[in-house]
Amino acid sequence: MLGNGRCEAMCIDGTKRLCHTRGKMHKKVWIAAGDIVLVGLRDFQNDKADVIFKYMPDEARLLKAYGELPETTRLNEGIAGGVDDEDEGAGDDYIDFEDENIDKI
Secondary structure, eight states: OOBTTEEEEEOTTSOEEEEEEOTTTTTTSOOOTTOOEEEEEOSSOTTEEEEEEEOOHHHHHHHHHTTSSOTTOOSSOTTTOOOOTTOTTGGGGOOOOOOOOGGGO
């Protein structure tokens, strides 16, 4: 989200577009990083689009199961990024602290 009802969306075709949230969704539907949204492309501006609909997490999972989303799409990513069991470096996101004697500190 960029503020003032605008956001930056990475589309399936690999293009990053500046999107405007439609008035009916403004202040009613909150869009966070990693959410799956439906955008309407503009005929006269290829780098801009309009957010038409936000998919709920269960709807996004169904879209992926039906093959409407590419297999590379990660769901429930959020700001920090989701950790999937399928990821090769999934364990690299965590820090393992050694046990230290807290009384010495």
